[in-house]
Amino acid sequence: MxxxxxxxxxxxxxxxxxxxxxxTSPARQLNRPAELAAAGLVPPERLAALDAVAARYAVAVTPAMADLIDAADPDDPIARQFIPDPAELDRLxxxxxxxxxxxxxxxxxxxxxxxxxxxxxxxxxxxxxxxxxxxxxxxxxxxxxxxxxxxxxxxxxxxxxxxxxxxxxxxxxxxxxxxxxxxxxxxxxxxxxxxxxxxxxxxxxxxxxxxxxxxxxxxxxxxxxxxxxxxxxxxxxxxxxxxxxxxxxxxxxxxxxxxxxxxxxxxxxxxxxxxxxxxxxxxxxxxxxxxxxxxxxxxxxxxxxxxxxxxxxxxxxxxxxxxxxxxxxxxxxxxxxxxxxxVGPGYLCEAADEEGYEVTDYQGGRHRYPPAG
Incomplete structure (x- = not known):
């Protein structure tokens, strides 16, 4: 690319x-797995696997996001969004x-x-x-x-x-x-x-x-x-x-x-x-x-x-x-x-006896509501 x-x-x-x-200044971005490794964001032993991902999908991490990544945390939520993962080559x-x-x-x-x-x-x-x-x-x-x-x-x-x-x-x-x-x-x-x-x-x-x-x-x-x-x-x-x-x-x-x-x-x-x-x-x-x-x-x-x-x-x-x-x-x-x-959850349904509605509150409680309400 x-x-x-x-x-x-x-x-x-x-x-x-x-x-x-x-x-955009491309020099400010980290665009290759080797650059991610040099910045301490990925271990060098992962480079071959990540290069395969980068050959398929674009990679770019800005300094602002790189600074937020905790490389010691394998489950870091910022890294999960921007650091390539070999799982990306698994297509369902x-x-x-x-x-x-x-x-x-x-x-x-x-x-x-x-x-x-x-x-x-x-x-x-x-x-x-x-x-x-x-x-x-x-x-x-x-x-x-x-x-x-x-x-x-x-x-x-x-x-x-x-x-x-x-x-x-x-x-x-x-x-x-x-x-x-x-x-x-x-x-x-x-x-x-x-x-x-x-x-x-x-x-x-x-x-x-x-x-x-x-x-x-x-x-x-x-x-x-x-x-x-x-x-x-x-x-x-x-x-x-x-x-x-x-x-x-x-x-x-x-x-x-x-x-x-x-x-x-x-x-x-x-x-x-x-x-x-x-x-x-x-x-x-x-x-x-x-x-x-x-x-x-x-x-x-x-x-x-x-x-x-x-x-x-x-x-x-x-x-x-x-x-x-x-x-x-x-x-x-x-x-x-x-x-x-x-596609959020529903809170209203017809009452079992078909007389009005049943409403669920945020704590899970259920309440009757009249049909003409």
Missing amino acids: GRVGERSEPGWGEPDKTPSLTG PEERDDPIGDNPHQPVAGIVHRYPDRVLLKLVHVCAVYCRFCFRREMVGPGAKMLSDAELAEALAYVRARPEIWEVVITGGDPLVLSPRRIAAVVASLAAIEHVKVIRWHTRLPVVDPARITPALVGALKAQGKAVYVVLHANHAREMTAAARAACARLVDAGIPMLGQSVLLRGVNDDPAALSDLMRALVEARVKPYYLHQGDLAPGTSHLRTTIAEGQALMRAIRGRLSGLCQPTYVLDIPGGHGKVP
């Missing part, structure tokens, strides 16, 4: 004067290259149109870090292309021609690895489309490289007359460092609301204490928990997936014990492109 900084495609007009098209029959079914809903390059009133706009396929559970792991990584000028123009024309599109969700890859100039250009183009009212950016950057959330980047995200949201991906409370909270504050203080999305991961946040700590850490940073995703059927990720039943039990465990501000919606992206649905 090539390095991010080795790409030479200009794209979107004149190139930025940065080490790479995205503005039910796992898919396109686990949530983006491809059938891609009318033009860069656009996924699954729901009537919103589209995904995938600007880039590179990230500051590569999560070991990524559902797009077959299409992201160093050397992956960004949208060309022509492709971006076609994607924007698609949005412009469909007045039912109310929201554009910008994703990738991680779109905030783009330079402020490029971000501002996309925002200006979307802001000029009258029927687009909401622009939503999905990113890990405030956590994994918080220094990149500069005043210039924050300013580039703002759009006159449009609601702009940033959705932060974080999976463990330790990711919400002082620097990460400061990065979130730069966004929120500028008037950009933040939501949080997390993936339920075995050995990372799959117990009530860890999940509670994460949700509280997000709310303390003024990031409203939005989604808790069931792990997708991405290739080589079974060692990180929980069962849905385990996820439902966790959601029951935090219900009533955490503020409503801390409650995400537990969701499953149905394989095959059929959309996202809540």
